[in-house]
Amino acid sequence: MNHIRPRRNRRSAGIRKMVRETFLQPQQLIYPLFVADHDSYANPIKSLPGQAQLGFQETFREIEESLKLGINSFVLFPVVEESLKDKIASYSYSDDNFYLRLIQEIKQKFPQAVLMSDVAMDPYSSDGHDGLVKDGKILNDPTLPILEKMSVAQAQAGIDIIGPSDMMDGRVGSIREALDTQGFEEVAIMSYTAKYASAYYGPFRDALDSAPKDGDKKTYQMDPANINEAYREAQLDEDEGADMLMVKPALCYLDIINRLKEFSHLPISAYNVSGEYAMIKAAAQNGWLDEKAAMTEMLLSIRRAGADTILTYFAKDYAKLYQEGYTQH
Numbered sequence: 001m002n003h004i005r006p007r008r009n010r011r012s013a014g015i016r017k018m019v020r021e022t023f024l025q026p027q028q029l030i031y032p033l034f035v036a037d038h039d040s041y042a043n044p045i046k047s048l049p050g051q052a053q054l055g056f057q058e059t060f061r062e063i064e065e066s067l068k069l070g071i072n073s074f075v076l077f078p079v080v081e082e083s084l085k086d087k088i089a090s091y092s093y094s095d096d097n098f099y100l101r102l103i104q105e106i107k108q109k110f111p112q113a114v115l116m117s118d119v120a121m122d123p124y125s126s127d128g129h130d131g132l133v134k135d136g137k138i139l140n141d142p143t144l145p146i147l148e149k150m151s152v153a154q155a156q157a158g159i160d161i162i163g164p165s166d167m168m169d170g171r172v173g174s175i176r177e178a179l180d181t182q183g184f185e186e187v188a189i190m191s192y193t194a195k196y197a198s199a200y201y202g203p204f205r206d207a208l209d210s211a212p213k214d215g216d217k218k219t220y221q222m223d224p225a226n227i228n229e230a231y232r233e234a235q236l237d238e239d240e241g242a243d244m245l246m247v248k249p250a251l252c253y254l255d256i257i258n259r260l261k262e263f264s265h266l267p268i269s270a271y272n273v274s275g276e277y278a279m280i281k282a283a284a285q286n287g288w289l290d291e292k293a294a295m296t297e298m299l300l301s302i303r304r305a306g307a308d309t310i311l312t313y314f315a316k317d318y319a320k321l322y323q324e325g326y327t328q329h
């Protein structure tokens with residue numbers, strides 16, 4: 001009989017706690033919120049149980065509650081009326097844009113909150129694509145000035161971190177330059193570095209009504225089969241001045257998170273996307289999975305893979321369990 005027994009280190013809760021390697025704290029989470037142009041409004045999103053399109057008052061309340069739970073960081077996604085969408089996403093940087101006004105108001109009310117934006121044309125585009133569409137093609141270089149204007153407008157509103165999610169080539173560099181030229185050298189960029197063309201974005205596109213009107217996003221988002229281009233994108237984003245790198249989605253791409261963590265010295269984020277959240281919620285509603293256990297295991301695995309921060313719709317649920325001590329067992 002072998003005298004080596006790994007089970008000794010798992011024998012009691014106390015010993016297990018002592019040798020535990022991975023921890024996830026609420027301050028490492030970034031909570032995505034869908035915001036809409038209403039004073040008071042909450043429109044539940046069917047395919048994202050527990051999440052809703054929120055008006056200004058509801059957004060303030062959600063942020064206040066989250067801060068109390070130890071969540072400091074938020075990423076905001078705008079729900080834009082169909083009538084305001086056009087080919088060039090002009091509403092994204094227009095003076096009467098509610099999203100920009102909301103950013104300003106949140107920063108006034110909660111200066112300690114870290115606010116991140118989304119930069120891509122899709123929520124504002126009548127084509128539902130992240131870039132400018134011409135003859136069925138997504139144009140790269142003509143999209144960049146639009147992303148620059150959007151980023152500068154968000155910086156003017158007081159955003160802390162710009163989040164380019166569009167996957168156009170060269171966008172981190174051109175956004176960085178535009179920000180610096182306008183005096184916003186302190187505004188950071190968290191680049192969606194390795195963003196895959198994924199089926200798991202479905203519920204998010206329902207939430208914003210932002211699905212592409214024609215075609216798919218495969219000429220700009222990455223092929224789920226590939227690893228090498230994640231390294232290429234990471235190198236480019238670093239060289240162009242990104243402050244943080246993101247892998248998206250998280251669960252099917254834990255290997256990519258792990259590799260980029262080894263490759264780069266920048267903080268690595270992972271986006272636990274809408275479909276990953278919806279899967280657990282749906283299974284739990286059917287009684288097929290233990291929601292708390294499945295959620296904490298999922299988030300922990302993303303952290304274990306190497307993510308320093310996680311964008312997740314579970315942020316509040318997790319932070320509540322953390323406060324109760326559930327996640328420490």
Ligand code: PBG
Nearest residue numbers: 120122165200201204273274275
């Ligand atoms: C838009 C954007 C998407 C997500 C974040 N920003 C959707 C897409 O690329 O189609 C998805 C997030 C999620 O599924 O939770 N550029």
